[in-house]
Amino acid sequence: MEDLGEIHQLIVPLFGHEMTFNLEPIIMTWIVIIILLIFGLLASRHKNIVPGPVQVIGELFINQFYDLSEDALDKDLGRKYAPLITALFMFLLFANWIGMLPHMHEPTKDLNTPLSLGIMGFVIAHYTGIREKGFKEYTKSYFEPIFFMMPLNLIGELAKVVSISFRLFGNIMGGSIIILVVSYLTLSLVLPPFLITFFVIFIGAIQAFVFTMLTLVYIAVQVN
């Protein structure tokens, strides 16, 4: 209960400035990346017409998200962006589910991870918008209904990043705090497994899916 608001930080002095590293999210992100690499290796090593159990799970992810992104974007662009969408979903899913294991913390519990992923989606969406429509059309879309709506459109675009990243962060952080408080009250015996089933597995999967879908929708809004 005492370590509720505590963050392990590594502060490195660098030419009179200070660089701050949050150690826990970095280590947990690397663990998630290693798990994903092992999963990818297992899924693609013995490729066969009759798939093995890991290959089935991999094909499930690939099929679902290729279909989703081909629905949202058109056929060519969808096939181009589907690997990004699939990778984003799988990273977020494993990052949210790693909190099931004892002594593991979700990297999405730190605001830096969702915010950087949100900014990544923002940059990709606007880059795609400029490349597909051309710079003139892209700039014109800010002055859409009438001329002086430009500040509102600009703030709306920036608010998308804040809303998408704070949604993921708040859900995961709130769930883990609820689990911590209830485990403290009930001595970690009865209720926490059910709470983990709901808050970590269900909410984690939903939020990973929502983050991915919203990134896809932002790209689709910029293209059309």
Next chain:
Amino acid sequence: MAIEGTHLVQAAAFLGAGLSMGLGAIGPGVGEGLVGSKACEAIGKNPGEAGLLTRTMLVGQAVSESTGIYALVIALLLLFVV
């Protein structure tokens, strides 16, 4: 024990956190309920599209939940930072 200014500030922060969470949870509750009821009606009319409707419903609920999440973030800031 004398009550000092910092105690008052902390008490106000705790009260504010409770009020923020309680008032901020009203809107998402109503919104998610509306989304769920409409999705139930739509599935009742068109059971073949249940998968698509459920997916759309979950995304809509998660979006309408975000104001509640902002209230939660504000409450956490008031509890741990102030």
